[in-house]
Amino acid sequence: MDFSYTEEQTLLRNSVSKYLADNYKFESWRKFTRSEAGRDPNHWKQFAELGLLAAVLPEEHGGLGGGGVESSIIMEEFGKALVVEPYVPTVVIGGGFLKRGSDAQKEEWLARIAAGETILAFAFAEPRGRYNLADLATTAKKQGGSYVLNGQKAVVIGAPWADHFIVTARTSGGQRDKDGVSVFIVDKKAKGVTTRDYPTVDSLRASEVAFENVEVPAANLIGTADNGLPLIEQVVDEAIAAVCAEATGAMKVLVDTTVEYSKTRKQFGVPIGKFQVLQHRMVDMFVQYEQSVSITLMVTLKLAEEAVERAKAASAAKVTIGKAGRFVGQQAVQIHGGIGMTDELNVGHYFKRLTLIDTLFGNTDHHLKRYAALS
């Protein structure tokens, strides 16, 4: 057993962390997340330059051949800096689907993702579907050499920045059947695609996306028709591992910032960190953070296992992160007191991101149920 990182992995972490420390400071983050565009496109270019977008893609298609460990290293550092760039939708999810696609799809997309030439968004959730990946009212009907797409997708994260969508749709069966689900890559500029863009409460950008008789070439089907769900589950589990890593990064900042603050903030003549009730609270935050790191490691190492083992690990991690993120976020605000409630301090923004990470890809309850059902 060896949990140490390779030299390359350590170098990767150092290069992400250095880039973000130098170029992704909270003050500039505040500016570009509030700008019209909602991001500074230069960062995406730099991520490509640094090889971050290539890190987990296959070597034969312009990637660097890394896997879950590399992805979690990148995401943990991203979590520390509240990175808004669409790494998960484009690389982890988009890349995750396309590297399992046809040879033509791999050829067409993977090198472009690695080079930062395309941004993808994952249009899977629906207004009435909650977290069930198979609960799809969006349909894709085969007509000659194409599919015709109709339906609505809710809260498509990163969609305002994307040029293509990965879309889940029903090609046969009833609304919640496990069979009959398919995955497509759809050009955002295709006729019949409309988007409504908005900022999210955790400073990302998202869109409501509607498809009205959108013609999608059959070549844009990823995987096999009607049997897309296992692949969707696999890619979403990989994305869960990535956002769990992001959450541990965010928690790390909150634990450190809160402990530091408690050493300097004085009330009743002593630093508040001297009060035992707050000491124990911060110990509990630390414990929750450590448990989160451990379970993120577990899911990362189990991503390659067979489907049930992988899915259980992903759900276990998501539950742990959901509970820990809530506790750490709430207590970081509480211990900071009034200042923790302000928009000016970074603490509240980490708290918000952690809150929404619980929602993303299914909340604590959803994954408890999924875990129980798989056990």
Added chain:
Amino acid sequence: MDLTFSPEEEAFRQEVRAFIADAKTRLPKGLGAAESADRSKEDYLAWHKLLFKKGWVAPLWPKQYGGTGWSVTQRYIFNEETAAAEMPTTLPFGLSMVAPVIFTYGNDEQKKKYLPRILSGEDWWCQGYSEPGSGSDLASLRTKAVREGDHYIVNGQKTWTTLAQFADMIFCLVRTDPNVKQQEGITFLLIDMKTPGITVKPIIVLDGAHEVNEVFFDNVKVPVENRVGEENKGWTYAKFLLVNERSGIAGVARSKKAVERLKEISGAETIDGQSLVDDEDFARKIADLEIDLAALEYTELRTLAQEAKGQMAGPESSILKIRGTEIQQRITELTVEAIGYFAYPNERALGHNDNVGPDYALGQAGHYFNMRKTSIYGGSNEIQRNIIAKAVLGL
């Protein structure tokens, strides 16, 4: 011991209901709900003015100053009905914070000058208590007032001053004697916000709202007649006010309504094709919440029953603050959980009421973030536990 209301009390309830039904037709829409975080001064005062006209704006005041003269039960009924109808709340800073200090400790001129203007809504008050270095440890405050002839010259800074941007007056704790025990050198001043030397700077909070402010005092001249009670006795008045602040803080009636709303929302949300409210896990969480709320309600009723016998609420009223705010926070947390992915959209950034998801999802995540303040303000919940530990358990 009994729980029933007398025919007179039931008649009073009907009167309150009729008044509310009429008021609803006169008020701007949506004032009581979570989505209306950014209100104008007029919005805030609309309900206050209707209550004033009816003579119902000050249930906590003695009748001689314009109070309603209601019994504890009547006040309870009024709170229950206004909360159930999701009426806005009146702002506490004038009506329930400074006014009781003025009519308890102020002189006749002060009562005559300020109370009618608080009652009518003509003067908007804000609270100058917290300072950047004095939060939980309020008595360490450093804003100082130096006596010069007929005036005090005030210098310093207050913070977390709720809605100071609209205020006409601020009641302030200031240090008048730095050479004695902290609590013995504090004075309670009433200060006109238009006095030269006062600057108000907004603080934006987690949901993006401009709700609180910093207030700076730079050589602000305050007439001595604006002092309440005696110099250096301000801590006594300040504590009296803090106990009052705590008594209404349980918010039981509002939480009951919020739970009802939560049930409506989870009734409209679906999970695997069924209603979320019927989902076993979610239903259990709502039940758990309702049970805790019932326990809190009866704790509050016990306090009210005591009050009806003329006994002032004691330090155990800290229970109401702790449990009341914890429950309020859990309701907002569960509401965010109920709306699923529609917690994401930040409608405030789009312009108001421009919702992305269902109407009921509008502003709910922001409301959850904002309600984290409740376990911090009014004496943090840690401070409330200290109070119980010391004053009730004798630890």
